Amino acid sequence: MPPPIIIIGAARSGTKFLRDVLASGDKTAVVPYDVNYVWRRGVAWDHDDVLDPESLTGRRKKFIVKSLSGIARLGGDQRLIEKTVANTLRVPFVDAVYPDAVYVHLIRNGSDVAESAMRQWKAPPDWRNLIKKAREMPLGNLDYIAWFGFNSLRGVVRGNKGGNVWGPRYPGVEKDAASRPLAEVCALQWRNCVEIASADFDKIEAQRVFNIRYEDLVAGPEALENLVKNLGLPEQEKIMDTYRANVKPTRGTGFDKMSESDADTVRELLTPTLAKLGYSA
Numbered sequence: 120m121p122p123p124i125i126i127i128g129a130a131r132s133g134t135k136f137l138r139d140v141l142a143s144g145d146k147t148a149v150v151p152y153d154v155n156y157v158w159r160r161g162v163a164w165d166h167d168d169v170l171d172p173e174s175l176t177g178r179r180k181k182f183i184v185k186s187l188s189g190i191a192r193l194g195g196d197q198r199l200i201e202k203t204v205a206n207t208l209r210v211p212f213v214d215a216v217y218p219d220a221v222y223v224h225l226i227r228n229g230s231d232v233a234e235s236a237m238r239q240w241k242a243p244p245d246w247r248n249l250i251k252k253a254r255e256m257p258l259g260n261l262d263y264i265a266w267f268g269f270n271s272l273r274g275v276v277r278g279n280k281g282g283n284v285w286g287p288r289y290p291g292v293e294k295d296a297a298s299r300p301l302a303e304v305c306a307l308q309w310r311n312c313v314e315i316a317s318a319d320f321d322k323i324e325a326q327r328v329f330n331i332r333y334e335d336l337v338a339g340p341e342a343l344e345n346l347v348k349n350l351g352l353p354e355q356e357k358i359m360d361t362y363r364a365n366v367k368p369t370r371g372t373g374f375d376k377m378s379e380s381d382a383d384t385v386r387e388l389l390t391p392t393l394a395k396l397g398y399s400a
Contacts, residue, residue, distance in 0.1 A: 234373030
């Protein structure tokens with residue numbers, strides 16, 4: 120069986136778009152939504168999404184592989200494609216589950232991500248998607264359902280319809296959500312996701328990691344064409360046709376859509392990381 124493709128990227132970085140485009144060719148089986156509950160089986164009530172690979176037992180690994188294969192309806196000659204944004208915080212754990220995996224690290228300008236995330240924290244849940252997930256959720260994940268309900272209720276109390284904590288739970292996010300402005304929390308969320316994942320990828324064989332910028336992805340077909348070739352996916356023209364039919368170029372930056380005070384806050388927190396990645400602040 121060909122090695123799985125694991126897409127790693129902060130929430131609101133375009134991971135769903137990239138996943139669906141890559142999966143539009145033949146011989147692929149895709150997990151069609153984020154499945155943090157599968158990865159976090161037995162530890163749903165932990166305060167963050169970081170998972171220690173030393174905690175991975177054979178039974179837990181078997182559960183994750185079987186669950187993802189079942190949700191994706193993976194056939195013997197197909198290639199699994201999966202993306203769960205919380206995996207940005209636990210690449211070593213993911214690699215312990217799939218030691219032959221190939222990774223696509225998608226990075227987007229942190230100002231765009233933070234601005235979009237701020238809206239998601241305030242938006243109501245996508246109940247249709249949640250009901251679909253619940254129908255396929257293994258009984259072993261009942262603790263996650265309980266946590267999700269509790270997190271949702273706490274969010275309503277604080278005015279965050281997306282939950283008390285929305286998106287990847289970096290270490291300390293619950294404390295930050297209770298004490299910091301939302302703009303700061305969203306900026307820190309992106310920064311943690313990008314910096315932790317980048318550091319973890321430095322410890323993995325370079326030939327298994329492909330980096331791509333969201334801005335390059337949507338600017339034209341060249342970046343995706345190179346990625347598809349490097350991944351060795353069949354039906355490359357079909358994938359590119361799907362890309363052309365769905366791509367939407369970006370305009371401006373997240374800073375342009377924020378209030379002046381939020382933009383100043385986000386800029387102060389993200390400038391060093393943006394500069395390191397070659398983005399202007």
